[in-house]
Amino acid sequence: MDDLEFRRTIYADPNSKDEALKVAAKQDPKKQQFWNEVKKLDADIKQQLHAEVPQDLAHRIVLQQSLQQHQQLKSRQPWYVAMAASVALMIGISFTLLNAQPIDLAEHALTHVNLEGDSALNANEHVNLQQLNAKLASMGGKFDDDIGEIYFANYCDFDQVRSLHVVLKGEQGRVTVFIVPHNPQFALKSHFADSRFIGQGIDIGKATLLVVGEKTEPLFKTTEKLQKHLLFSA
Amino acid sequence: MLFTRNKADSSKVSTIMATKQKRYETLVHALHGDIFRYAYWLVRDKSVAEDIVQETFLRAWRSLDSLKDEKAAKSWLITILRRENARRFERKQFDLVDIDDVSVTDDAPSHEAGLADNELHRHIASLADEYREPLVLQVMFGMSGEEISAQLGLNKNTVMTRLFRARNQLKDLLENADSNNQSRGSKNG
Structure with a gap:
């Protein structure tokens, strides 16, 4: 084996197991020395190649894969999830549409009086005009004159609208009055009734007045009185 | 069911x-x-x-x-x-x-911190990719000529030639550096 070929072979692979190389190296100390030098160089190269690996790289790799996996699972929702979502959306839309239907105030007033039963009707809180006006003030209204005996006056939730629920002394018995701030969604009937009560509804601009009493009660008198004395600030 | x-x-x-x-x-x-x-x-x-x-x-x-x-x-x-x-x-x-829009830096590996302090490291980095890559496979992973040729899709003779040239260049670079140092030394003396 000539010198050039020997060098080429060793440079290409210092760890070669080629028998011819070994024989040549044994016969020529210079060749052996060259081989040793190249092996030393290779050891140095190996040391330099051993770059430092960033800490936690393995964990970051696994983390990234888990995140992506999670992302993919999320995007691969089964069909029934999409179905459920669209049903929920439909329910939401229908609910909104149904809610947009006009609210029948008369019906609400009667239901309210019936459901409330006698707890408000039989109350005897002796509310004076000042106290009533204090409650009305939040709606921007006030009574400018005495409207007779007031048994009960309190806010109540009238179909999610805060309104004032008042029980007054009528001509014959007690009369329930609702003062409801105006809402375009409200549908108002001027006269209404059920098996026990009769009622009147009057739009007084900023608010709606609902007056409910027993069938025998001459409601118009109370209504007139209220209409006359109830004032709303601009 | x-x-x-x-x-x-x-x-x-x-x-x-x-x-x-x-x-x-x-x-x-x-x-x-x-x-x-x-x-x-x-x-x-x-x-x-x-x-x-x-x-x-x-x-x-x-x-x-x-x-x-x-x-x-x-x-x-x-x-x-x-x-x-x-x-x-x-x-x-x-x-x-647009070259005007960016700061132009020399990102050659020799400027990277921690690299420049070793001459051999710098020389390995300066080898052409086609020489460095088979060398890395051989020295770092202990791959045989056949394995490297399979990995890189080259024929075995090409791989062996590149390995020879890689080491040959490294040796030359190191020897040149040595002789430069020596001449500088003698000038100083």
Whole structure:
């Protein structure tokens, strides 16, 4: 084996197991020395190649894969999830549409009086005009004159609208009055009734007045009185 | 009937997933160091190398089922890594920017901190990619000429020639540096 070929072979692979190389190296100390030098160089190269690996790289790799996996699972929702979502959306839309239907105030007033039963009707809180006006003030209204005996006056939730629920002394018995701030969604009937009560509804601009009493009660008198004395600030 | 079968299927699926996950994590822990070092010598920049390694292992996860033999894992990952690196250059071609808009820095590896202090390290980095890559495969991974030629898709003679030239250049560079130092020394004396 000539010198050039020997060098080429060793440079290409210092760890070669080629028998011819070994024989040549044994016969020529210079060749052996060259081989040793190249092996030393290779050891140095190996040391330099051993770059430092960033800490936690393995964990970051696994983390990234888990995140992506999670992302993919999320995007691969089964069909029934999409179905459920669209049903929920439909329910939401229908609910909104149904809610947009006009609210029948008369019906609400009667239901309210019936459901409330006698707890408000039989109350005897002796509310004076000042106290009533204090409650009305939040709606921007006030009574400018005495409207007779007031048994009960309190806010109540009238179909999610805060309104004032008042029980007054009528001509014959007690009369329930609702003062409801105006809402375009409200549908108002001027006269209404059920098996026990009769009622009147009057739009007084900023608010709606609902007056409910027993069938025998001459409601118009109370209504007139209220209409006359109830004032709303601009 | 339908439901019981679904249940069995889904538990089977999750078992398969867990097995796959375990296999993947074993692979990551066993080989991320070697793959990172290989990437580093391919691109000579630690943060770029890290990006490529992350991308490589993500791709490996997606096609883990195609790896039949764990013994072939390293060369399989190297193949993915090289493809990933090639993609980086394809992308780079489209990232043309106006030279006035960016600060132009010399990002040659010799300027990277910690690299410049070793001469041999610098010389390895300065080798042409086609010489450095087979050298890394041979010295770092102990691959034979046949294995390198299979990995790089080159014929074996080409690989052996490149390995010879790689070492030959390194030796020359080191000897030149030595003689420069000597002449500087004699001038000083």
